[in-house]
Amino acid sequence: MALDVDQRLEKARRPGFGVGLLKGMAVLLKHLFKRNDVIQYPEVKQDLSPRTRGVIALKEENCTVCMLCARECPDWCIYIDSHKETLPPKREGGRPRKRNVLDRFAIDYALCMYCGICVEVCPYDALFWSREFEYAEYDIRQLTHEKEKLSDWMSTVLPPIELEDGADIPGLPTKAISAASASPTVEATAASPANVTSSAAEARPEQAQTAPREASAATTSARPAETAPDAPTGPAPETAKEASGLAEEVKEQQMDAAAEPAAEPEVKRDTQGTVQAEGSQAEVEAKAESETPSAPESTAVTQTPPAMAPVPDQAPAATPTPTRPVPKLEDLEAPEDAYGRVLDEQTKAGSSPQVAEARAKVARVKAEREVTRAKAAASQDATPAPEPSGAPEATEPQPEQGPVAPTEEERGAGSAGPQEQTGAGSAGPQEQTGAGSAGPQEQKGTKGPND
């Protein structure tokens, strides 16, 4: 074999001269007689999987022009135009509503890279993946499809997959989270639909007024979540609905919510939930005060309080703990402690592997923090615990938690599952600062329940 040295070495490792060549030929012969898998596309269409991500369809009536999709789009290929429209008040003496009207929604599919971030990020289920994929054009400019075309594709979108038995209902707080941070969670759900109907900026003051009231009621309504897991789904969505401005329903619902804990007197009311509720409430109220000047809102405010007033008074009557302990920032627990306690209660109610896992995680995080804290203390006695080690002492997170507490909690509340829960518990101050820097409050609030 007068070939290269390399080749000779290569051959030495092989069974024999020419065997490799014959093997190669055998492979080709095998393929010649194999059934050919080629799908002759235009004539025969491939059996695509049901959730194929072919094109992005728009459900126009769900779009609130929140612009999240356009902003998140890495390619900036979504074009949205809108204008504001004033609707007459629903009831006499009400204030006129404003809403955004979508004028143009276009996706440039010449730019789109089909990452699906817009579909993921849409809080109102206005964007969907469609199986349609045959929309090639002869001119690149024609690949910018307007909302009419995008809406046409909605007909090809499959209905969502059914939830498993016992799954958390999307848009509602998870059981554990709702228990841990009762008030902000429900406030989040309450706040979001308000945005759906009324334009975000306009509605904010009013929403801020109603939301804390909701929240205080919700502390009572959400409490049973710990002991009776099936109960909370009832009142929670309704409280959400109320905030959208239906005052009558609000009243009824408040009564229901208040009555709920009364039926279960053994429910222990912990200070944590209430305290946080108070903290956030106080904060939002303060905000609301600064923003209330317009007339219709103030009437709305005056209308509702009578209905709301009894709620806080009623709830404590049923529960052993007295009403509204004064929210002292120093008294707040560190997040991981709060979660640990919630988990304790959950395990009492009935332990599950997930809970056990979550407990283990919390314990681990706690232990780590102890270690870092101890280290920090050992190294520098004089200075307080360093920032990154993140000892979430009550004093430390509070200044930050003040403005952003609702948003942070909402985010945790909206996302389901035990991992998320421990994640929120262990993340501590980082999480909070992250939430603080992440945009307007109402969008956070709306995002939570929907994702």
Added chain:
Amino acid sequence: MIEISLTAWQILVVKLLIILTVVPVGALVGGYVLHKEMAHMQHRLGPMYAGGWHGWAQTLADGIKFAYKEDIIPASADKRVFSLAPAVIFVPVLLLYLVIPIDRNLIVEDLDVGLFFLLAIGSVGSIGVLMAGWSSANKYALIGALRSAGQLIAYELPIVLSAAAVAMLAGTLSLVGIVEAQDWPFILWPPGLGLALFLLFLVGAMAEMSLPPFDMPVAESELITGPFTEYTGMRFIFGFFFAETAHMIVFAAIGTTLFLGGYKPIVPWGPLDVIPGVLWFFVKTSFMVFLLLWIRFSFPRLREDQLQKFAWKFLIPLSLVLILVTGAWILYGP
């Protein structure tokens, strides 16, 4: 042949007409087989539309397309040589068909020196390739032509020597005589030697036709289309595609004649004699074409130096040894 009284000239004209229709049709069919076999071996479907049924008219459509193309001759090209080169490549291929016995009596001209004629005419094409490469005034074409010339010289020897061994065994240069001299089991006789000669011929033929893995002269990733880089339209078709397939078929026919017993039945069994020799010849040639294509699709292209080394350091010594063995077999064999 059929008993019709024709003068020798008339017979010749008829025979030439047959050749002139059979060769292009064969080349078209061969091109289609090439497309399809390659596609299916690579798990594709190949042409599926032209003509309706599995793209049967694909090569015909290709031919028509090329016929409509503009015939461009580069400004700095040697125009006369450039125009002539495709003919110099294609005509010898046609001439090769003249001496191949399709049946015992079905042959255009049964030359006494048929084998010699085949080998001599078969090498003329390389002159055409050189002409094309040189006259194109294109460096890719020139490099391709030089490679082609070097390759033809290197691989002509194994072919000639293996054919010489066959002639020694048959004791004649007449192709009909060679076929007649062969007997069951054809290439397995003399044992081992027949097969070795056949493989030697196969490798040489593939190199002579510039088929992969010996297609350095037209290595498209390095040389565009080698000597045919500057050609367009019909000249390109005749010099390159048509010549390639026609060449492939004629070499398959030569291989059939020299090693596979030509028009004889594959098994010496009475009832099989009923089947006409033409059919046997066709079946065997088809098998040879299939084999050539199969090898062609299986292996990647060699490097130029590997090709030359393989020829001069392995194939030519081997063919000389095989000549010696053949002589020994004739002298001392049974």
